[in-house]
Amino acid sequence: MSTTRTADPAGAPPRSPAPGALPVFRVDGFGAVADGRTKDTGAVQAAIDAAHAAGGGVAYLPPGTYLSGGIELRSRVALHLEAGATLLGSTDLADYPAHEGPPADCDAGQRHLVFARGACDIAITGRGTIDGQGPAFWEPSGRPATPPDRLWADVVTHDWKPVGDNDRPSPMIEFAECRNVRVEDVTLRNSAGWTLRPIACDTVLIRGVVIRNRIDGINTDGIDPTACQNVIITACDIETGDDAICLKSENPYGELRVTRNVVVSDCVLSCCCNAFKLGTATRGGFEDVTFTNSVVHNGDVPLNERVISGIAVEMVDGGWVDGVTVSGIRMRNTRTPVFIRLGNRGWGQPTPVPGRLRRVRISDVDATGAILTSSVTGVAEQPVEDVVLSGIRIETDEGGHPEWVDREIPEEVAEYPEARMFGRLPAYGLYVRHARGIRLRDVEVVSTVRDPRPLLVADDVADLAVSAVAGPAPGPGAALLDLRDTRDAFVSGSRAPHGTGTFLKVSGSRSTDIALAGNELSRARVQVAVTGGASPDSVTGAAPAPRGT
Template structure:
């Protein structure tokens, strides 16, 4: 008799199930032969409990306290997998215990093998105060790369010290829920994932609340939560420490038709990693619409720079899709390398004639970041700019301490490169670098360097429609302007104050610069208000109502 036949035969047996008063049918895995000693494989018993709950019309597959060694199991519709406090679902280290599921390629970061899997299921849940442990280090080996010099730690990530064993065929994502509806994951701890930890993909109505993720900081590809092509997703009250991206929204679907990633709310989370904390991308084949990230903490302790978060907020579009409607607010960051990274590129995956996508309507407010070491940036393409980005109420303290020669660096376009905040190298501004953009508004923002930095606070290059209001920072010293506009048109700068140590407040360069207004600013501490250079016409800037020194 097969496992499924045994499950069906015992689905209504009083020996095999019990019903809590007024509650669902509960199928305890020990009644199906689970040993829970951490050595005996309990895969069949766990699957039998799941199948029995499903066959009875719905119920709970229950794991009492104990350690259940298991290969891949599959959730069914109307079944809750409940791990009691003290219960550990321990993933086998034998790859043969994980049957492949067709859809994704077998040898990629998100492949065909999983510890917990569901496809096309409805009304499923993973709950409880127990733990799912994937024994991830068993699937990694040293990469053998040369040691990274400490002066390059700012651009490095410690996870590169490891690589997947063999041909990258490992249980990843550890928990994969594909094309499901009404999904709930609550209370559990997920740890030691061999690759990606939790991916709902092409799902509708997903609630993830109060879970803990603990993966090694050097764990290779150990993303925390990756909602992919999902709609109506709620992630709240989660505590994530991992090696790769903490929460990463993606747009792809190897299981079927691509859907828009839409209506996603992430709130009240604490995130730490050595990649990106909250990210859209990099798989960006389709659209992202109406995404909100609020009221959360992003942090690293006092660790080497290559163990720090690369970007607190990373919004990326590089595969021809679109971003339209992202709101980020109320975020506290500590020791995050780059607070904000917004990138529109054209990687052209799977496209014979790559076409850039669109990135627009982004609102970021209420960010308080300390310990930054890399410049925040908003960058698009000359033929396809980033559009309509608003930054407001932002405070950043940066410890980078740049060099004067970085101001004159020729910043590469890197059109088809993998997007990452460090991709351009050191940037010409200490606070914010904007290139190939339209409709950028900055207000109520303060960016201060905690160490001497002879670069401008803001550099804008090929920007149309720039508004800067109440921007404050630290003076860069002599021979450097506080703000630098290169080939920028239709700019309005108002109600800001030149800090002590400002030589030139605003430098405008490039023959395409035009229609720049400097109005109502307090510039008495600047040696001079405006300089035009490198082809910029003297009448490209109009000054009115500014308070200047005598």
């Protein structure tokens, strides 16, 4: 890091900085004690203000522990934490001034350890640490112990609740309506709620950041870009309790803008909620988002400490998703590899209307340790559109039951979106409902335990193409592929596995224009079974079994 002469103890700006270098203002020059007990809030803020007054500079924290309440970054100021330096958040809520905009008592409220609004050219850099002492703001929830057979649907963070009225420093770091933002190399830990949120910002770079929050930390999201544009998040290592990286669309500070041009790459993510997620809130649009070359992981931990969804793309508040690409993702012990959901929660809408979710591409995903079925679901009046899943391999340990195959799946139109929201699903690989323009190519699902359910169940789906799908044969009462009220479907390039009773089952009076070509079905006892009100003429390209089989 290039530096010049530091400010004197009185806080005067340095004399004659070298050309092109930033003046550096050491916080100990403004009276910081750095003993972890004396509050250094005033000294840290004074260094920031002096750098701003000088036209730009670095507020520098040398090694030591700086106990602090809320501070505010100014334009053209970098807060630099040297290796061995810790900015330690106060446990006294009164040390955090409220900043108007968000409601005071929400997960993302008005109090923050580091805050900026309307600033430009700001940064947090260095190998030091920002520690929010978050557990000081929680208390046990007192809920009953979760039965072992329900851990798949549980989240360990529910063991805790915020102290009092939920007024806590969250997000720990909040940048609102800023431009040219950098957060690099620092460690962020022990947030009381959300950790880092750029909201309504332009041009954001978050690189090499390490986040360490407790796995049972309540609402401890890692990074939440919200209504931001031109965002790069790369080479980050996140272990937290809530969503690791979550894009949102809301803006309590002012105008709601489209979340656009977001790149997330080369990250390592672990949590007990969702690893990479769009939503909630989803009041506006998400356009041109990529998530690539990353690892989602959990160790050998209880099921309620595992990632719920490795990839979650959600739209439930009337906005839109148009253009998401996910590729090169490795998952281990993720409950649900893929969850795509269009609902109609109507949050903030006087008359709820469903939004739109389309143009999603997910490829080159390898997941092991799944315990819940991946799904793509819309609502009856508004389907999910144009989703391509390709080059995907999922290894599942779920092990279903025959009664799940014909279980009535609730619509849950207005419910909070989560992969476990429908309960157990009728397929062991993928469940698709209320969708149009779905493409499955080179998808393999391997069940480590015998599972009597179909690999794929499609219900109220139009324009479906299934090519080169593979998985073990289900039990004798189920087909490998189960199409219900499905129109304009093409199944090709697939092979019936050993032990296949029925390869394809078609049901529902709306099923029509279903074609098979180029499949190897010699190991299937029945190639196609047409039943449940479907017409025998709805399928071409294979010899169907007698009606009602």
